Amino acid sequence: MLDTAVRFFQEGGFFMYPIAVVLVIGLVVAIERYVYLSAQKVSNRKDFNRLHPLIAKRDLKAALNHAQTSGTAMATMIGAGLQRLARRQGREEIEYAMEEGLLEIMPRLEKRTQYLATLANIATLLGLLGTIIGLISAFTAVAAADPAQKASLLSQSISVAMNTTAFGLMSAIPLLLIHALLQTKTNELVDSFEMAGIKVLNLLSDGGTTARAPEPAAAATGRASAAAGSTA
Numbered sequence: 001m002l003d004t005a006v007r008f009f010q011e012g013g014f015f016m017y018p019i020a021v022v023l024v025i026g027l028v029v030a031i032e033r034y035v036y037l038s039a040q041k042v043s044n045r046k047d048f049n050r051l052h053p054l055i056a057k058r059d060l061k062a063a064l065n066h067a068q069t070s071g072t073a074m075a076t077m078i079g080a081g082l083q084r085l086a087r088r089q090g091r092e093e094i095e096y097a098m099e100e101g102l103l104e105i106m107p108r109l110e111k112r113t114q115y116l117a118t119l120a121n122i123a124t125l126l127g128l129l130g131t132i133i134g135l136i137s138a139f140t141a142v143a144a145a146d147p148a149q150k151a152s153l154l155s156q157s158i159s160v161a162m163n164t165t166a167f168g169l170m171s172a173i174p175l176l177l178i179h180a181l182l183q184t185k186t187n188e189l190v191d192s193f194e195m196a197g198i199k200v201l202n203l204l205s206d207g208g209t210t211a212r213a214p215e216p217a218a219a220a221t222g223r224a225s226a227a228a229g230s231t232a
Helices: 002-011 016-056 060-070 073-086 091-110 114-143 147-212 217-231
Strands: none
Touching: 002 016, 002 147, 016 060, 016 073, 016 114, 016 147, 060 073, 073 091, 073 147, 091 147, 114 147
């Protein structure tokens, strides 16, 4: 089996090597993206499970501290909303802040995934180019060959030239499938961020949380002093 694969690769000509390089680059990108997205899914879910109870218990200070120290994408997005809440801003401003945080996150999630589709197209085109050049060389060689050998030489040359197209397609099809898989995985992560943002907004709105956001210490001290003076 291995000997057949090696012979198939060697008979394909020069263009088998650039197609192989494209395939290797695509596989490296695919592995890196899959590991990154899987790690993001786990860490973001862990952070959301940590922040959700804190917000539900109205422990907004602890939630904001955790969001600022965690550094995950989920914590960054929720932390942007909590910072607006700490400034006593309304639901719309909090929502805008979280949407802005999501827009900052998305390029990191989609990074390099689109390269896979490009690499698949390059592999296909290299295979076709190798076949065309092989056919040109084959017909040129047949033109000067013995008439009795032309048929066998032409069929053999065409068979060798078609190897590059076959290898190009064998490289492109897996890359396209992996690209679709990673794109789906990325969309699921984005959907989870949007769902988390809606849940956090609903928690902050329930019971007038936005109206009872922690106020600055100076304002609280001034209000207490005024109350004491009024009592006196």
